[in-house]
Amino acid sequence: MSLIRIRVHRRILSRATLPTACPISGTRLRVYARKPCNAPQPKNMSALAWPQPDLAVVRIARTGRGNAFDTRLVETLHAAIAEAAVQPAAQTLVFHAEGPDFSTGMDLSDLESETDDTLAARFIAIEDFLATVWSSRLRTVACVHGRAWGAAADLVVACDLRMALPDSSFRFPGAQFGLVLGTRRLACRVGSDMARQIVLEGQTVAAERAVQLGLIHRVVEAFDLESLPRLVVDPETQTAIHAASRAADDHRTATGVTMPADVEASLHFDRQALIGSAHRPGLRQRIIDYRTRLKKDATARAP
Numbered sequence: 509m510s511l512i513r514i515r516v517h518r519r520i521l522s523r524a525t526l527p528t529a530c531p532i533s534g535t536r537l538r539v540y541a542r543k544p545c546n547a548p549q550p551k552n553m554s555a556l557a558w559p560q561p562d563l564a565v566v567r568i569a570r571t572g573r574g575n576a577f578d579t580r581l582v583e584t585l586h587a588a589i590a591e592a593a594v595q596p597a598a599q600t601l602v603f604h605a606e607g608p609d610f611s612t613g614m615d616l617s618d619l620e621s622e623t624d625d626t627l628a629a630r631f632i633a634i635e636d637f638l639a640t641v642w643s644s645r646l647r648t649v650a651c652v653h654g655r656a657w658g659a660a661a662d663l664v665v666a667c668d669l670r671m672a673l674p675d676s677s678f679r680f681p682g683a684q685f686g687l688v689l690g691t692r693r694l695a696c697r698v699g700s701d702m703a704r705q706i707v708l709e710g711q712t713v714a715a716e717r718a719v720q721l722g723l724i725h726r727v728v729e730a731f732d733l734e735s736l737p738r739l740v741v742d743p744e745t746q747t748a749i750h751a752a753s754r755a756a757d758d759h760r761t762a763t764g765v766t767m768p769a770d771v772e773a774s775l776h777f778d779r780q781a782l783i784g785s786a787h788r789p790g791l792r793q794r795i796i797d798y799r800t801r802l803k804k805d806a807t808a809r810a811p
Contacts, residue, residue: 556588562599562743563733564592564646571607576615577659579630586637593644599739599746601644603667604651604731610676613658616795627795628786631682634659635689635782639775641666642693643754645747647739651731652676652724662690665697670724671731676715678723683707684801685794688785692778698722 557565566588568575575581585603592601605611614634616622641648641663650656650664652672657679664670664678682689695703698721706713718724728735739746754771 556591559733561595561597562739563602564588564595564598564600565602565604565733566592568603568605568611569607573615573617574609574612574655575605575607575660576612576617577634578615579633581615582630582633582637586633586640589637589640589644589646589648593646596743598646599743600647600649600736602649602651602733603663605653607654609654610650610652610656611658611660611663612655613660613679613681616799619792619795619799622792624787624789624791627791628783631687631689631786632779632783634662635779638662638666638690638693639778643771643775645743645750647746647750649736650724655679658682659689662693665690665693665723669736671726671728672715672718672724673729674715674727676718676724676727678713678718679710680707681710681798684710685798686785686788686791688781690778691781692774694723 555567555569557567559565566585568581568585570576570578570581589601592598614630638659647669648667649669650667650671652664652670653676654673655677656664656672657677658681661678661680680690680694683691691703691707694706697703698706702721705711713721713723715724715727719727741749751771
């Protein structure tokens with residue numbers, strides 16, 4: 509059997525590459541490796557690798573922008589999970605990222621050319637991707653390091669198994685410019701009271717506290733695929749168990765309103781909440797105002 513590891517170490521991140529084209533049988537695969545694979549690498553900003561027939565690994569590789577989610581990256585990630593889910597033997601999908609951060613959230617570097625409508629469409633596409641992760645028949649795994657902010661934090665929350673390096677941090681800033689994105693899923697992980705505090709107070713949650721809250725499962729020094737708990741059921745049974753347990757999760761997250769117990773209805777609820785908030789006039793200006801406040805706060809804190 510292959511020895512398959514994901515090693516993340518801060519000293520080697522800048523030199524790391526994912527050997528997606530390397531042969532797997534009888535080899536050791538380190539997703540963050542000291543020596544890159546000589547095989548040609550895909551030009552996509554994410555790549556889907558299959559170190560085992562039942563295990564897929566997705567890397568996020570847009571380090572020049574802090575792995576921020578632009579339209580193309582979201583489409584690529586969405587396509588990757590859709591591709592993995594249709595493989596009959598697939599049971600686990602792992603998300604990890606290159607560079608110093610998992611992801612800094614939505615890419616707003618071209619905000620001046622955006623409109624309320626284009627921004628709303630991008631946020632809706634992100635919600636659709638997150639809904640696919642949340643409802644996937646696969647066991648989804650997030651391997652986090654550095655910042656996982658905004659949409660990236662929502663991706664982590666949507667995953668079934670959530671691990672992080674000690675330097676990881678999580679933020680959910682969307683509400684600060686009027687969005688309702690992923691709040692119900694966060695409440696499912698940490699409870700409705702704590703979810704409201706994190707979102708409404710704009711908290712940054714460090715890794716150790718994230719474990720205490722249930723936002724992530726554990727803090728690790730390195731990611732090792734061998735340490736993933738082995739699934740002892742076949743893919744068909746896994747699909748049924750996921751559907752049943754997700755329905756229970758969705759029913760349990762009622763937060764003062766009547767929440768549907770059906771998974772599809774819950775996903776529709778999430779999407780409509782996001783659409784309603786994203787289409788409120790002035791989204792672009794609210795984001796500009798939010799970024800201005802961030803800059804002022806940073807200046808005020810500077811020595």
